[in-house]
Amino acid sequence: MMATPKNIFIVLSLGMLSATGCSIQQSQAVNSSSQQTQIVGWVENGKIAGVDKEVKVKLDTGAKTTSINAEILEKPDKETESGGTIRFRFLDGEGNKEVFERPIVRWVEIKSREGSDIRRPVVRMRFCLAGRWIEEEVNLADRDDFNYPVLIGRNMLKQGKLAVDSSQTFTTEPSCPKQEV
Known part of the structure; x- marks a missing residue:
């Protein structure tokens, strides 16, 4: 498969979305915890x-x-x-x-x-x-x-x-x- 500008854009977009999703999930997990051990x-x-x-x-x-x-x-x-x-x-x-x-x-x-x-x-x-x-x-x-x-x-x-x-x-x-x- 050849790396076209469209394929590169899709890969970069997915990468940014998953990185953003991980950071959002991580911060929500910390914030939803009302008490730390x-x-x-x-x-x-x-x-x-x-x-x-x-x-x-x-x-x-x-x-x-x-x-x-x-x-x-x-x-x-x-x-x-x-x-x-x-x-x-x-x-x-x-x-x-x-x-x-x-x-x-x-x-x-x-x-x-x-x-x-x-x-x-x-x-x-x-x-x-x-x-x-x-x-x-x-x-x-x-x-x-x-x-x-x-x-x-x-x-x-x-x-x-x-x-x-x-x-x-x-x-x-x-x-x-x-x-x-």
Whole structure:
């Protein structure tokens, strides 16, 4: 095939169009992402919507679901527990003792350290981590024997686009916009 001016024009035009298309697609991908992944330490300060003071949280990529230290005050009876509400007190060992009432999303079976199954209620809660409000499922547990009253699991890490650097602690501040509370 002979390179005519018409063929050269078509090849150059297609080349310019595809280069332009690639750059447009690339910039749209960057602009459509509302949040970039943020690197955080394995222990951070966080806030729970409804709790005045900051709380130390452990970020655990090995835990599927977020868990908080809770004293169950009232729960529905067995016959009405699905779809019922639960009343509990969040405790952090440093003075925070807030009472919450939330609809039960579901119940989960967790393996205890001893190997037995523990049945826990799951509710939705909002947390401020690394300047981001994240609302996700949280199971209510007795975490009195643990160092941290809140364990942030993969569900919340994924939702908040947070990546854990296990060599770091306290890398961010839990300063979230007030209007999102």
